[in-house]
Every structure is written in C-alpha cells, then in structure tokens.
Amino acid sequence: MSSWKKAYNPDHLPGFIETGIILLIILVIGHTITEDIAVIYHWDHRWMFYLTVAGFVFDLIFTAEFAARSIITLKHGHFKHYVTQERGWIDALTSFPLLLLVSGPALVVYLTDAHAEGAFFSFLIILKTAKAIRVTRVLRLIRVIKIFGKIQNTESQMTNRHVATISTIAVVSLVSVLVIAQFVPFLHIGDHEAYRQRRVSELSSLFQAASAFPEGVDRSSGIQKMIRAEGKGDVIKIKRANGEVVFEADPGESHDLMFTAYPDSIVIPGTDAQVNLSFHGADAEHARLNIIVLLCILSIIGSFMLLYTRIFAQQIADPIFVMDKGLREWSYNLEVRTLPGRDKEEVFRLAQVYNNRWLPLKSQIHSYRKTQGGETAEKSVLSLDGLL
C-alpha cells in the first residue's frame, strides 16, 4: 500500500488486475446477454440460480474494484478527478447498486425458501427495480474503449478521450431512455399488469371457444389442448369454483413457474374459473428489448471505436500532432496534409497558415542562424555519459 502511495499509477491498480478487470467486463456483458436469453427461453430454475450466483460474484468483484479505486484515489487526493474525469461514476453505478438492489436480493431469495408466501411479492419488487438498473451494466463497455485505442495505434490522448466521451453520451442516453421507459406506462414493455390482462382475456376467449363444443366433448380436455397449443407455457393451474382442475402444468414446469407467478390466482372473466399465471412472458418481452438495446450499444460503440477514431485522428489529432512537432523541433519540416474540400475548417485553416507561413519562415530563420554561427550553432545531441 505504501509503495502505491509513493508511485501513483494513473491506472490505479497493478497492470495484471487492470487486464483482469477488462476481461471481467467482457465476461459480464456476455453474462447479461445470457441472463436475458435465459429469461426469453425460460431456462430451468437451476440455471437461473447459477446465473444469479454468477451475477452476484461479478457485482461483488466490481464493488471491490470500485472500493479499491476509491481508496487509492482518496489517498492521492484524486478522488474527485477519478469520479468526474475518469468515469468513476460509471464504476459506482455498475457496482454496489447492482449488488445491493439486484443480484444480492435475488441470491437471497433463491437461497431462502422461494415458495414461501410473501417472498414472491418481495421478489417482484426487487425484479422491477433490478430491471431498471441492470441495463447500466453495459456502461462498463466504456472502460473497454481505452484498449481499442491501442489496437487502432492511436496514441493520441485527445482522440481516445473524445471517442470515450461521445460513446459515454450515446450509451448513457440509450440506457436513460430504457430506465425512464420502465416508469412511463405507455412505454413500458414487459409490463406485468398489461400482460396479466392480455393473457386473462385470451384465456377467457379459450373458455368461450370451448363452450361452443358439441355436447359429449370433454371441454376440459379441449381447453388443455388449446392452452398447450398456444405454446406460451405460462399457465400454472386453472381451477373452477367447484374445485375441478381444468388445467395443470407438468410438475417440473410448475416448480419453475412458481418463481415467476403472480401472487394471487386471477379470475377468468365470463367463467367460474381462476388461473395461477406466470409473468415470465412479460419478462421475456423485456429481456428481448434489453438484448436489442445492448446490441445497439455494442454497435454504436464499435462504430465509434473503429470508424470515428480513425476519422477524428485523420482530421484533427494528426494535423495537430504535426504542427506541434513542427513548432517544437527546428529540424522537423514536414507540412500538414490537408484534406481536399476541408479548407474552411478550423484545423485545416490553421494548417494552411502553418504550411505557408511558419515553415518557410522557420526555414529562413534556420538558414540565417547557420550563416551567422555555422551549423555548430545547433545544440548537440551528444553527451559526456560513458565517453571519458
């Protein structure tokens, strides 16, 4: 610790840990996609548990990482800089809030008896909040941007910073829209209440269709076949008022569906039956939206990194680099390459002045100094070290 204080590492943590964190970010993005796929395809409860454990572990690691960075930067008096300039706020948002509000409670519910009454209700609340916050995990992709700078061979700090900034703005905008949409009724995709109403209406239609069967046909059997033919897999049990069970899901399915069931049985309008329904279909809709948004974000960030980095470097960073070098070094006399049709842009207007005024002037000054003091007027690059 004390050695860290003496030699401040702008990356905060040792190199191998930083590399490990980058790998973990890529893994957690994969985990996020896998979790959404698991919801869409309603994977076995066991796999959902494993994914929840994995999510908890990831969130725990990132929370520890944020804590470590906070401690180190506080010690060096750079905490504010870390939070505001080095995107520490993203580290904060994607660490302990997810641990405390998403993966932590989810794991607790899984580890306790999840069939217990009331646990479902708590779980529902947790999931609603979790859905809103979970998407912020993708913000961690911003941290990956810096390694792409090296891949592109862009040593320009300005280029990397600008690309990271516009990527952050784009991603935060998308994520904000997704979070806000959770709380706007007509925008909320995967709303449990809307799903419930729709499904109950559909089941009511099924019952009406069954009532039109000719006499002698087993209506319950017909209803079972129709429900299975729907393929939605969200009906746990349908029971009439007289206790007759019209439909019941297989025991294995039923066990998994209980984790995503509405707390109370729902009356099917126009019938004397009540249904125990699972809302995993609503969650699947929301999960599809999450994957689409995630892929959009990946595409946007990828495009910025691969395409915009090059454009920014070519049109801004490289001309500035050449001018900077030409102003500092007497012997550097390469002109700035100006792009055709961009003469009116600020950087290239400056480059024209540099090419047409400064470089010829520098050449004359250098030539004059040579005539006055000979070439020996130039400072030597040689040193006495190791010579005598």
Add this chain to the structure above:
Amino acid sequence: MSEEKKIMSEFVGKLWANPALAGASVVRRENQILSFIRENQTQLQQAFAKPGYFPDLGWDGSIRLLFSVLTDLIVDSVEPRLDKILGALLNPEVLPQLEIRPQEVDRERIKDFILKGLRNKATRDPYIAVLETISYGLYDRYVPKALARHKVIHNEFYRKDRLSLPAPIMIAYLQLCSLFRPLYWQKVATASNNQLNLAAVAKDPRMFDSTYKFLNAFLVQEMGGVPDRILRVGLESCMNAEEHPDTGGSARLIGILVARAAEFDPTQKQDRGAESPDKSWFHIHKKTAKYYGYDARYLDELYQIASEEAW
C-alpha cells in the same frame, strides 16, 4: 600511429558511432561533434589534461589532433562512395556520350583533388552535399520524370542548354557537372596575389571572369583541366537564379537538388497527417525561392512530381 593519435581516434570513433547520430549524414555528424566540443569544452579540457589522455599537448594541441583525426575519419568514410561515383561517371563508355574525350579527364588526379578538398572545411561541406545528392539518387528520381513531362525543366534543358539527351545520359551529365560545384568556394591566387574564390566576386562580372580564368589555370595544374562547359554548369549551379537570369537550366536543377540533399534524411519517417518529405521541402522552398535564389518554376514542377509519386 602515435599513442596519442590512437587514444584520440578511439575518442572520436565513440562520438562518431553514437546511437544518437544513427542515420545522420556525414556533415551533420561532424557538426554535432563540433557542437559537442564547444558545449563541453571545460570538462574536456580537464579530462584531456589528465594522464591517459593528452597531458603533454595542451588544449590547442589536443583540439588540432582531434580535428585531424575527425577529418581523417570523414575522408575515410566518404572515399569509397567517391570511388564508386567517379568509377561510374569517368569511364570510357560514359564520357563519349557526354561528348567528352576520355583523355580530357584524369580520374586519379580528380579523385586526389577532391580528397584534398574534403580535408578543408570550407569545401568539405559542399563536396559532401554533392556526393550525397548522387548517392541518395535524387537525380535518378527526378530527372526522368521531369524530362517525360516536357514542361519547364525539360524546356530549359532543351532551349537554354541545347541538351537533348536521354534520361540516363542526362543524369550522368548532371552528376558530373555537380562534382565541380564546390570549386565555387575554392580559393585561387589572382594576379595581385590575393586569394579569392568565385563566391566572393559573384556580383562583379569582370572580377568573376577574371577569377574564373585563374581557377581554370589552377585546375589544369592540379588535375589536368576540366571541360569548360562541365565546369561552368557546376559553378553556375551556385548562383542566385534571380540575380543571374542567364543561368543555365541544368545549373538551376543542380542547385536545387544539392540543397535538397543537404537536408535529406533517408531514415526520416513520414508521420501520419504529414506530407511526404520531398513534397514538403519543395513547397516550403517554393515560398522562399527568392530568399534562397532558386527558380520557383523548377520547385513547382519538382513539387508536382513529388506529389504524384508521394516522395
């Protein structure tokens, strides 16, 4: 070799081979060493006075020895290149194509004369610039392109110089003429026993012609003479094209390419966002053509060639 010369050779050798000078031209290496001596004079004075170095020579003696060793090193490093160039230009197959009888030039005497010139700082830099122009292949690069374009350079060669040579022969012609360019700074004794060079009398046509005659006589004595039209082109290449509008087309091109070679760094990398080295150089000097006395039209054409070829 005396012990002191051995020690000095080792010292100068270390400076010469310093990694900081990797890729530097001979002229730049020499000037960097001279700057180094000047900047570290105090420390070197103390060191050279110690046993193991040159306690008996004193500072002046040490410096004379250093300059002598440095000059030897420079001449030794340049001589193989000079041999190669003279071998390529002054051979019985090339000379007749330049309408020069092989008997008119004595290769060995020319070589000895140039080596002698290399030992004098005033003529060393111009000689090395000329040799580097040829070694870097600047004539080979630009002359064929310029002739093929049939624009300013080609027209000047054809109309002013009455030259209609194929590109390889034109290159040999220009290289040969440029070998005698440093004679512009060669001091010769005049009728009044003054030591004058053509550079000092360039603005006075009568003095120039008079000094030229003495230079010619000097050259006959030193190297058996040089064909007049070859010598004139070499000397004219040093003149300001603005002040001397009658300067021939070949001379104008030699002046520009030798100046380019003096600042040419074959190891220079072209940074991203930067123009190529030759293109940059020609464009900058087009803007300052009057200051340097170059023909701006030539620079413009060379700039266009460099742009097309990304040189």
